[in-house]
Amino acid sequence: MSSQPGRRLDSRTTDEGDDVAGVVELDRHAAVEAQGLVKHYPGVEAVRGVDLRVQAGEVFGFLGPNGAGKSTTVRxxxxxxxITEGSARxxxxxxxxxxxxxxxxxxxxxxxxxxxxxxxxRELLELQARLFGMSAQTAAGRARELLALVELEDAADRRIKGYSGGMKRRLDLASALVHEPEVLFLDEPTTGLDPASRLTVWDEVRRVNDRGTTVFLTTQYLEEADQLCDRLAIIAGGRIVREGTPARLKAELRERRGLAAEPTLDDVFLDATGRTRDRVAGDVQEVSA
Amino acid sequence: MSAAWVLGKRALREGRRTPDALLPTLFIPLFFLVVNVGQAAKIFPAASTEFLHGQGYGAFQLPSSLLLAASFGTAALFLVEEIEGGYFDKLRASPVPRSAIVLGRLIAELVKAVAITTVLVLLGLAFGISIASGPVGFVLLVALTALWAVVFVGFMQIIALKTRSAAATNSAGLVFFPLLFLTPNFVPRDLLTRPMEIAATLNPVTYVMEALRSLILEDLEWGTIAPGFAVVLALGAVMLALNVRVIQRYD
Structure with a gap:
């Protein structure tokens, strides 16, 4: 995880945890800021006023049940x-x-x-590099670097339709990195992957973040959020219902509920989204808010 | 424009790698040519049919086949596939003008249509059809057909972007058949019944077909050729503007 140099103190982060207390505004700007973000579709209010602030260098997790508004916010x-209402930078x-x-x-x-x-x-990465304004020669070099980074050199000249799910994810990640972005958005990057491929993607995310890229990650896997994210927000029904570091969110739940043992991030998620363990126990019971 | 060209080259590569999608655009028009000639050639003998200008009925029918070949709109189907597969969003999230995404496909369609039209005309030449307007006419014939292909695929891309559905886009392509059959497809316009003649006169495809036919059967008759080019250029401008507008508003 990132060391988060340059984190700033504001009202939200102050509330979230000791790890940021006392840190003053430094030279790093917020990588992602949203204020009152709203998205309406005909008859549906998918996002209902989301406020977010992600500091440069963070891995920020954006969690929520299906249909909560994660992907809409990312889009x-x-x-x-x-954007229907509100603003974002x-x-x-x-x-x-x-x-x-x-x-x-x-x-x-x-x-x-x-x-x-x-x-x-290789063609896909070269094309992506060209679309970001690189010359053909530079694009070819960048594609080579990225193929090596995501360990796809052996499959570089095979058509993508023959790639496994994990290979496609790694290539997609590589294509998102072609221009060394300041902020990387990953929308459920490991959904459907086997455990080994998931670990590979996690390693890539850490490596990218270590190089200074801010990562905004949506996921349904709470273990993933726990492993990767410096801070996270939980969205439900189009609104942010919890925000903070994983440790702080767990501590807050333990204190509020007077729990003897430290809760897991699953417990935090269920609490935040109005669900209970009993209601999701068993493999055929309906899960509802 | 450079982004459009880069994306156009990618679309051409996509075409080369899917010959199963391209081959019907060659064989189905040839099939229609053979069947139509087989059904009507005896009614219109070359020696005694004035509108054939001394050629066989195949020369009269070739423009229909060229227009059919140019109206498959496979590029729009590839676009829908890309929308459904998510790659379209990847392109939209890159810092290229969104118009380049549709322009790239139109450029590729132009190149593909030039190649397919050239093959069809060369096959026609091999079977005794001649281009009465000479080499310049040959070039104009190919150019006009290819420009029509761009117009038609432009129309289908609008459907693809609006509906994001392969089924709807495919169905929209069928609109070409009424347009084709409301042209002087089997005989010149002055031999049609009055209602059909009115319908053909109102149908812009008629002018494209008549221009193509003129290039095959006659010397350079600019009075017939120019309306054909005017139609494709006017419709092309409209389709281009609509494509750009729709992709810029795509949400």
Whole structure:
């Protein structure tokens, strides 16, 4: 996990934990900021006023049940969806007013690795590099570096449609890193992967973060959030219902409920989303808020 | 424009790697050409049919096959596939003008249509059809057909972007058949019944077909050729503008 140099003190982080208390504003800007973010679809209010602040260098986890508004929020922050109300800045750029600047600063790997199955891994990375303005020669060099980084050199010249799920995820991650983005958005990067592939992706996320890239990660796997994230927010029904470091969130729940043992992040999640363990126990019982 | 070209080259590579999607655009028009000629050639003998200008009925029918070949719109189906698979969002999240994403596909369609039209015309030449307007006419024939392909795929891309559905996009492509059959497809316009003649006159595809036919059967008759190019250029401008508008508003 990142050491988070330059974290700033604000009202939200002050409430969250001892680890940031006393830290004053340094030279790092917020990598992602959202205020009152709302997304309406006809007849549906998918996101209902989300406020977020992610510091540069953090791995920020964004958790929530299916349909809670995670992906919609990420799609607004990455310029893929228009914002109905509110405002957002990513890497210092206004998402609505300057989407091109945001796109230059971010890397995006969305749910279900979005890859062109007819290209080879190398071609895909070279194309992505060209789209970020690199010359053909530079793009070829960058593709080689990234293929080595995600250990896909042997499969580089095979068409993507023949890749396994884990290989596709690693390639998608590599394509999101082609221009060394300031902020990397990963939308459920390990969903559907086997445990070994999941660990590989975690390693990549840590490595990317160690190089200074802020990571905004959505996931349904609480263990993943616990392992990777410096701080996290839980969204339910289109609103942020908890935010803080994993340790702080667990401590808060233990204190509030007067628990004898430290709760897990699962307990925090269930509590935040209005569910209980009993209601999700068993493999056929319905889970509802 | 450079992003559009880079994406266009990618779309061309995609076309080369899916010959199963391209081959029908060659064989189905040839099939229609053979069947239509087989059904009507005896009714219109070359020696006594004035509108054939001394050529066989195959020369009269070739434009229909060229237009059919140019109206498959496979690029739009690839686009839907890309939307459904998520790669489209990857492209939208990159800092290229969104118009480049649709322009790249239109550029690739133009190149593919030039290749397919050239093959079809060369096959026609091998079976005795001649291009009465000469080498310049040959080039104009290929260019006009390829521009029509861009117009039609532009229309299908709009459907693809609006519906994001392969089924809807595929169905929209069928609109070409009424347009084709409301042209002077089997005989010149002045031999059609009055209602059909009115319908053909209102149908823009008629002018493209008549221009193509003129290039095959006659010397360079600019009075017939120019309306064909005017139609594809006007419709092309409209489709281009709509494509750009729809992708920029894509949410």
């Amino acid at each position: 607004m922050l990455t310029t893929l969806l228009s 990513v890497a210092g750029h206004d998402v609505a007013r300057d989407p091109d600047a945001v796109r230059r600063a971010i890397g995006v790997a969305l749910q279900e690795a979005g890859l062109d199955p007819r290209q080879t891994g």
